[in-house]
Amino acid sequence: MSGPGDLSRSNLRTLTRRRMLRLGATVAGVGYVGWVSGWKASAAALVGEPSGNTVIRAGQVASAARRVLYRGANLADGRSPALQLGRSVLTDRGRVVWIRPRDAEEDPGPSHGLDVVDARGLTIVPGFVDAHCHLTSPGGANWLDHFRDSPSTMLATAERNGELAREAGTAWLREIGSPTVIDPVDGRRRALALGIRDRWVGRADRPRIRSGGTWIAPPAVMDKGVAIVARNADELVAAALGQLQQGADLVKLYIQAANSNESPWTATEIRRASDAVHARGAIVTAHAMSLGPAKAAVLGGVDAIEHGFRLDADLCAEMARRGTRLVTTLIVPRSWLKIGQQSGGYWATRAGRRYATRLLERGEESARLARRAGVVICAGTDFGGGGSRAGQLAWEVESLVATGMQPWQALGAATWRGGELLDESDAGRIREGGPADFFLVAGDPYRNPAALWNVRRLA
Numbered sequence: 001m002s003g004p005g006d007l008s009r010s011n012l013r014t015l016t017r018r019r020m021l022r023l024g025a026t027v028a029g030v031g032y033v034g035w036v037s038g039w040k041a042s043a044a045a046l047v048g049e050p051s052g053n054t055v056i057r058a059g060q061v062a063s064a065a066r067r068v069l070y071r072g073a074n075l076a077d078g079r080s081p082a083l084q085l086g087r088s089v090l091t092d093r094g095r096v097v098w099i100r101p102r103d104a105e106e107d108p109g110p111s112h113g114l115d116v117v118d119a120r121g122l123t124i125v126p127g128f129v130d131a132h133c134h135l136t137s138p139g140g141a142n143w144l145d146h147f148r149d150s151p152s153t154m155l156a157t158a159e160r161n162g163e164l165a166r167e168a169g170t171a172w173l174r175e176i177g178s179p180t181v182i183d184p185v186d187g188r189r190r191a192l193a194l195g196i197r198d199r200w201v202g203r204a205d206r207p208r209i210r211s212g213g214t215w216i217a218p219p220a221v222m223d224k225g226v227a228i229v230a231r232n233a234d235e236l237v238a239a240a241l242g243q244l245q246q247g248a249d250l251v252k253l254y255i256q257a258a259n260s261n262e263s264p265w266t267a268t269e270i271r272r273a274s275d276a277v278h279a280r281g282a283i284v285t286a287h288a289m290s291l292g293p294a295k296a297a298v299l300g301g302v303d304a305i306e307h308g309f310r311l312d313a314d315l316c317a318e319m320a321r322r323g324t325r326l327v328t329t330l331i332v333p334r335s336w337l338k339i340g341q342q343s344g345g346y347w348a349t350r351a352g353r354r355y356a357t358r359l360l361e362r363g364e365e366s367a368r369l370a371r372r373a374g375v376v377i378c379a380g381t382d383f384g385g386g387g388s389r390a391g392q393l394a395w396e397v398e399s400l401v402a403t404g405m406q407p408w409q410a411l412g413a414a415t416w417r418g419g420e421l422l423d424e425s426d427a428g429r430i431r432e433g434g435p436a437d438f439f440l441v442a443g444d445p446y447r448n449p450a451a452l453w454n455v456r457r458l459a
């Protein structure tokens with residue numbers, strides 16, 4: 001998510017708390033809530049991690065310039081239900097050389113320049129692919145305000161987000177929405193995440209990024225000047241192609257009307273944008289909170305639905321038939337509930353709690369319907385675009401498991417499924433000859449997905 005949905009920011013500024021509470025029902029029925037700065041939600045509201053902690057700092061990422069033998073680990077690749085026991089993995093300058101049973105290791109080469117890691121009791125997991133995030137905002141209780149931070153503040157926030165995500169095992173970020181501003185580093189006016197993406201290439205202490213540029217939204221939905229506004233199909237196509245020309249890897253449509261649960265654009269209008277984007281070899285994805293926008297998006301040929309909190313069985317069947325993915329962000333309502341517990345504000349009110357609880361219940365039901373229909377599910381945090389924060393993808397894995405998904409499948413949603421969505425064949429995979437983009441956690445994430453919080457080492 002990111003924008004306020006049904007209430008524009010300028011309107012929000014004029015609303016009193018009492019009026020906001022009265023509007024609660026409307027808000028709950030349509031999008032989700034954009035918040036007024038100065039409201040008594042603490043700026044320090046940190047969304048707590050359910051369990052575990054991270055022990056590796058960014059500066060301690062293992063050097064890619066030498067061989068490392070991880071000896072006797074278990075391996076959870078998110079592709080089959082069986083944990084692979086007692087595996088040894090040799091890496092050399094950031095590549096996986098071989099993967100063998102502990103008792104059938106190949107010669108790792110001379111001991112000089114070889115780091116041997118006793119990995120017994122640890123589980124090797126592919127680098128996370130966070131399939132939905134917003135790099136330039138920190139998330140938390142006042143996430144919306146931060147889309148108005150100065151460009152240099154947003155760059156600093158992105159650095160911290162990148163560090164947090166990397167330390168939590170994230171190898172890739174699918175970044176789908178940052179404001180268009182003048183980048184203080186390269187001087188270019190475009191979505192701020194695009195320059196960050198380019199500057200982080202080759203950095204072991206940052207995830208790699210694919211970015212959807214700036215949101216494309218109908219009038220009066222997102223904050224003025226944050227999204228690119230498209231009133232009709234011609235403007236949709238122009239905006240989509242404009243983002244690709246500026247260097248976006250994919251296109252993000254924000255399909256939400258100002259005062260309705262229905263789509264602001266028809267499926268035919270969306271189809272024109274999808275066709276234009278596909279003709280240039282890119283994909284298009286759609287923020288869709290409600291059923292009407294999700295339907296228009298799917299019938300309009302988008303490649304993925306973001307959030308999809310209110311899908312139904314028929315639409316899930318259609319998504320499965322077309323191969324439209326669902327990117328879940330169940331930790332957004334979970335984070336709102338936690339913010340309410342920790343720092344009060346709207347999310348501690350009855351209306352706030354009810355909205356977040358119902359959204360979570362419907363989101364969980366959508367995920368169940370999608371899974372039963374055979375829709376491919378990818379996991380996202382939506383950090384920066386809601387209350388959630390960078391480095392919390394393990395929480396989304398736990399949330400998917402809570403919907404009845406098997407832990408190995410939920411790990412797949414947070415790794416290689418996201419890699420496929422990015423069209424990056426190595427993202428979220430561990431294979432001989434491939435990049436050593438994995439991390440080691442304490443415990444067995446197939447028995448207890450909370451183990452994914454317990455990062456002990458990044459490869």
Ligand SMILES: [Zn+2]
Nearest residue numbers: 001002382385
């Ligand atoms: Zn988002």
